[in-house]
Amino acid sequence: SVAWIKNNLDFNISKDVNLFETTIRILGGLLSAYHLTDKTHSVLLDKAKDLGDRLLGGFQTPSGIPYSDINLRTAKGHVPRWSPDSSTSEVTTLQLExxxxxxxxxxxxxxxxxxxxxxxxxxxxxxxxxxxxxxxxSSTITLGARGDSYYEYLLKQWIQTGKTHDFLKADYMEAIDG
Structure with missing residues (x-):
């Protein structure tokens, strides 16, 4: 409930989280709840903004491509412990939220x-x-795990922008054509 979120949800914890999962599940959930309550509970947006500000630290890279993992308290990002690279699907599908x-x-x-x-x-x-x-x-190209969301989000972004960013639709169609 909104009262629990207001009184208990605290992102100021020293915990490493996955940027993608946290964005689509927690940030997306807070924003969805904010919209579904007709924007009457500002605490939902306040918590979403707090989380969003913390997640922005993941984008502090030379390329602007975000790290896949981030510490919520320090807002410092890093690559996953198992790889020097980030998953394409995870770091290129944050735009909607x-x-x-x-x-x-x-x-x-x-x-x-x-x-x-x-x-x-x-x-x-x-x-x-x-x-x-x-x-x-040398990485795999697939429409499966670690690649699928990239393609999905091209079309979703085109729709979210009112079908005005036509390069997103064109990139989606090019990928589907293979």
């Missing part, structure tokens, strides 16, 4: 950061280096 957070708060920062990780043509490998922004050349 961050764009909505920008629209709700009136701050373009969230959308600008997330939208940096967006445009490639055709099929893409499933791992990307956050330092260089380059895909791992």
């Amino acid at each position: 961050f764009r909505d957070l920008s629209r709700c708060t009136g701050s373009p920062t969230y959308e600008e950061k997330a939208f940096h990780a967006k445009k490639w043509h055709g099929l893409v490998p499933i791992f990307i280096n956050v330092q260089t922004g380059e895909f791992q050349k």
Whole structure:
């Protein structure tokens, strides 16, 4: 309930979280609840903004491609412990929630950061280096795990932007054509 969120939900914890999972589940959940309650519970947006501000630290990379993991208290990101690269699907599918957070708060920062990780043509490998922004050349190309959401979000973003960012639809169609 909203009262529990107001009184108990605290993101100021020294805990490493996955940027993608936290964005789509917690940030997305808070924003969805905010919209579903007709924006009458500002605490939901306040908590979403607090979380969004913490997650922005993950975008502090030379390439602008975010780290896959981030510490909520320090807002410092890092690659997963098992790889020097981040999963393409995880770091290129944050735009819907961050764009909505920008629209709700009136701050373009969230959308600008997330939208940096967006445009490639055709099929893409499933791992990307956050330092260089380059895909791992020897990496698998798949519509399965670690790749699927990238393609899904191209079309979802095109719809969310009022079908005005046509390059998103074009990239989606190019990927589907293989």
